[in-house]
Amino acid sequence: MDLSYSAEYEAFRAEVAGFLAGSWPLKGAEAELPSEQKAALFRGRAIEAGYLARSIPKRYGGSQQAPDVLKAQIIREEFFRARAPGDLAGIGPSMLVPTLLEKGAEWQKEKFIGPTMRGEIVWCQGYSEPGSGSDLASLQTRAEIVGNEWVINGQKIWTSGAHVADYMFCLCRTERDAPKHAGISYLLLAMKQPGIEVRPLRQMTGASDFNEVFFSDARTPLDWIVGKRGEGWIVSRTTLKHERNMIGDAATTVTMFQGLVSLAKRSLRDGRPALDDPGIRQRIVQLEGYVRSHQYSGYRQLTKAAKAQDPGRVGLMNKLMSTNLGQEMAKIALDLIGDDGLLEPTERRLGAPRENGQWVGQFLWSLGSAVAGGTANIQRNVIGERGLGLPRDAAAQRS
């Protein structure tokens, strides 16, 4: 074991740091641009330098670098340190782009990947429906061919960002008589058209990030399909072949834990820091056992990935770990902030220390992360079935 990086990688780290010192933050007239333009300008230069969009071929607007998880990790660390914009994390870059790279037609790659990676176009994901959540393949939204177009009718729900998206990648039932998984196609469509109505849903946090989307004869060209008719389910399962970010989650968790300790130091109990309270000390150190396990387990997974070895079933557990820890930290924080738990959550200001009202926000948001992208219960199914080799539920097996 050796937690330091070799000379080759330390040289690479110095190179990245040197690039950042010269290019972020922007200087002169560029510093006066709106923040989104600044980020886009910088991302273009970082791609040019080979630090972002590393797994994307140059002809589609990426920097086409050989996969190297340690370099990817060093880039993330240095960009994080410099507070520089990293690879876009939205659903377009993280889900659609890898899917197009693997299964898309050449014209689709050329048209969509570059603008998506630069943040010029924004996507939303049309998967869940009111009657189809965990059992997604039972979805009912129909698409039929009329002339040289697909005509779409039905409804999607929990569609994050539909109110700002330019395009949607959408699962639709196209093969009426096929078995449920084989009757689905993966379509791309423009959001700004008469046949689409977006209604925002308000979350318990008060914010509106996701929506209902209604299709009434919405249209999209015949060749805006990824893969063949009836292959949509398989296309949607395309695995992410990115340099996977194993430590990313854990770094967020560690940062939040440090924030919790700060909160316990500045919160008072009978005029003394709450961190002096034996009960609070025990809870925080008990939590730290899990936080450090998650962090060091990330080191091990990173090492395995660098050696192109399978990290084993622990790789299936990262999301559930992060979710559990986010919730536990929020629970302790709520006890620490006391009366401030009576107030509405306040918005997070980037780079500023977390205020009490933001911990209320964390108490609500951490529940969101237990539900989004597969509930914690679905995660346990995956760990049980794929990780431990337990048989599927008899009812799920039949359908």
Add this chain to the structure above:
Amino acid sequence: MNFDLSEEQEMLQATVGQFAADQCPPTRRRAIFDGPDGHDTELWQGLLELGLGAIAVPEEYGGAGLELLDLALVAEVLGAGAVPGPFLGHSLAGLAILYAGSDAQKKTWLPKLAAGDLLGTVAFAEGDGRWQPDEWTMNSGATIDGSKAHVPFGEHADLFVVGTRGGGLALCERGARGLSLEPLRGIDRTRRISSLRLSGTPCDVLPGGPAAAGRVRDAALVMLAADAFGGAATLLDLSVEYAKTRQQFGVTIGSFQALKHQLASMAVEVEPARALYWYAAHAFDRIPEESERSAALAKAHLTQVYTQVARDAVEAHGGIGFTWESDVQIYFKRALFDRAFLGTPVVHRERAAVLAGW
């Protein structure tokens, strides 16, 4: 950046694991567990022949010349097999002499411990939860007086490393004047314990004791954490195996979501925690400023996890899990040993808080 085992370390674990599987199958383990004194000299001899008598002692003293990480990796494998015997106390006695002994003391004792000519153990506990070096109260000079509790395999040990006032360490030999032992009805029958009385007993003080006792304690905490990981991982495997074989309502019970989720939750407790004990062992060997706190955190966390996973494993097995004949109870009781020996999780969490400056 390499946070993984070397090929040699993987080989070490595989070798010890194979030995445990061959030489300590459930039937033999059960016989030792139910037997009168919990010590199978033939099994212990086999471990010594593998070179496990003094893993982290330099070769010049007859040891294997490896590090604490290697010692902990072996502790994990022996924990995974719930292998009965005096590995813990014997290893710690060797480390105490290595860290605190004079050259002469090292030359006298370490080769004999490494070869297994002598069985070593440690006597630290003074009752009422007093285990830590700064809590020891016995005065030592040419002779020593007082009592120690919870001495692993005291009945069989030839050489005792006794904790004394101010974090000192002193050696006493079996058969010395005024030394007497009383077996205790310990919960873990794979690691028997005794109380030790010393009355005007001649002793040999280890000169480096006050500087080294904390280090011996930290090594012990990492070994207990490693044992806990090994045991918890086996309990998870046993529970999963049972859920895949046991049939009810015409299907294997592992297909029921309630049980599947319980097993998944156990896995999420156990799997990532491996890295916590690895890190503590690595810090002990290579990152001195983090060594003490990492050991405390690993011991508190892993023994807590082991205890909870042991309870979950009994539940997952149903009635059979609650019987004396089930192997689950052997692990359950090792979990209780790992948890209480050298201080409970509560004690080490508080130490970790203090060590962080909180």
